Amino acid sequence: MAVDTRKPSRTLALAALLVVAGCGAPDSPGASSGNTSGPVPAKPPKAITLNILDVAGNLQLTQGMIDDFAKRNSDQITRVTYSKATAPELVGKVKAQQNAGRVDIDLVLTGVDGLAAGVDQGLWLTVPDRAARLPGMNNYLPGAAAMQKLAGDAGVTVTYYPSGPLIEYLPAKVPNPPKTAEELLAYAKANPGAVQYARPSNSGPGRTFLMGLPYLLSDSDPKDPVNGWSKTWTYLSELNKYITLYPSATSETMKNLANGSAKIIVSTTGWDINPRVLGTVPKEAAVGTLQGFHWVTDAHYAVIPKGVPVDKQAAILNLLADMLTPQQQAKAYDKGYFYPGPAVKDVTLPMAPPESRQALTEFGRPEYEKLIAGNPLEVPLDAKALVAAFDRWDREIGGAKVKK
Numbered sequence: 001m002a003v004d005t006r007k008p009s010r011t012l013a014l015a016a017l018l019v020v021a022g023c024g025a026p027d028s029p030g031a032s033s034g035n036t037s038g039p040v041p042a043k044p045p046k047a048i049t050l051n052i053l054d055v056a057g058n059l060q061l062t063q064g065m066i067d068d069f070a071k072r073n074s075d076q077i078t079r080v081t082y083s084k085a086t087a088p089e090l091v092g093k094v095k096a097q098q099n100a101g102r103v104d105i106d107l108v109l110t111g112v113d114g115l116a117a118g119v120d121q122g123l124w125l126t127v128p129d130r131a132a133r134l135p136g137m138n139n140y141l142p143g144a145a146a147m148q149k150l151a152g153d154a155g156v157t158v159t160y161y162p163s164g165p166l167i168e169y170l171p172a173k174v175p176n177p178p179k180t181a182e183e184l185l186a187y188a189k190a191n192p193g194a195v196q197y198a199r200p201s202n203s204g205p206g207r208t209f210l211m212g213l214p215y216l217l218s219d220s221d222p223k224d225p226v227n228g229w230s231k232t233w234t235y236l237s238e239l240n241k242y243i244t245l246y247p248s249a250t251s252e253t254m255k256n257l258a259n260g261s262a263k264i265i266v267s268t269t270g271w272d273i274n275p276r277v278l279g280t281v282p283k284e285a286a287v288g289t290l291q292g293f294h295w296v297t298d299a300h301y302a303v304i305p306k307g308v309p310v311d312k313q314a315a316i317l318n319l320l321a322d323m324l325t326p327q328q329q330a331k332a333y334d335k336g337y338f339y340p341g342p343a344v345k346d347v348t349l350p351m352a353p354p355e356s357r358q359a360l361t362e363f364g365r366p367e368y369e370k371l372i373a374g375n376p377l378e379v380p381l382d383a384k385a386l387v388a389a390f391d392r393w394d395r396e397i398g399g400a401k402v403k404k
């Protein structure tokens with residue numbers, strides 16, 4: 001399993017913030033190698049090496065797209081190097097290179113967490129010539145389009161899913177799973193250590209649970225963790241009394257569910273399906289929702305650090321344009337890791353590779369289609385709010401119990 005880190009009215013403010021973050025400073029604090037400003041050519045004048053950093057597990061969905069483009073366009077990309085890190089490490093890595101005047105990371109694949117942290121620090125370029133160069137963005141699914149509004153001009157949505165929060169359990173060990181947030185808390189109190197979720201700043205399910213609770217608890221303003229989450233912070237503080245540790249990655253919660261050290265974990269559609277495909281979690285694991293459930297949607301983004309030369313930007317834009325075609329997006333079904341996965345319209349499962357079709361036929365859940373259609377879709381917090389929520393959770397809730 002790859003490492004996970006994984007209302008429109010408020011996203012407009014974020015979009016403005018992102019434009020300022022992308023435009024209000026020089027492309028790099030120092031003189032990076034290559035021309036970092038000026039018009040981006042249609043193609044690089046000579047083929048480039050593309051260095052990609054993944055902090056969201058996104059390569060599980062998109063590496064096939066990237067490798068295919070590079071193979072077909074050797075006049076633009078001679079070689080692709082891949083590296084991985086966690087979302088909390090991202091800002092330090094990029095900022096150190098920018099401060100040194102040598103940006104060696106050309107493209108970052110990140111979730112909302114890394115996107116927000118980079119926006120907060122002003123690390124990302126405004127995507128150049130987006131409207132003309134990336135026509136696939138006009139074909140986004142409604143949920144993916146809302147996630148793109150959240151990113152403004154600082155990134156490009158490449159994959160999308162409705163996410164969660166879901167609870168996951170083994171029916172043999174939890175025959176009567178909680179149906180409400182209050183019942184989940186009561187279960188945790190009666191079974192100390194049995195409920196588990198990973199640190200939100202490095203976990204898609206953990207982050208989704210954090211942002212989904214205000215809807216479950218009917219808090220005053222689900223989009224404002226500073227002034228509108230009084231019920232949520234009280235609930236998390238109480239739940240914390242009965243949680244013995246917070247894994248630093250989602251994959252650890254899956255292993256703990258399988259070995260019995262956790263009885264109920266927080267999950268999402270993809271983290272439900274993919275670990276069962278891989279055998280990390282027993283096939284018979286079940287999922288459920290809690291009363292008042294709203295989907296908190298999620299996406300992976302491609303972002304370009306300030307300081308990347310325009311010749312490399314040209315190759316990156318052409319790559320992203322190709323990745324947003326339906327034929328390439330069909331690969332995002334993968335084996336359910338980010339289910340469904342495609343960000344654009346008219347990408348059906350029969351278009352996916354045979355191994356994806358086989359995995360989802362066996363391990364997918366028919367009820368997801370009804371759940372997705374029948375419950376509200378909410379975009380995540382904006383950048384500043386998300387950073388504030390992570391910071392408060394680390395300080396006041398679970399930071400001292402995070403398993404390193």
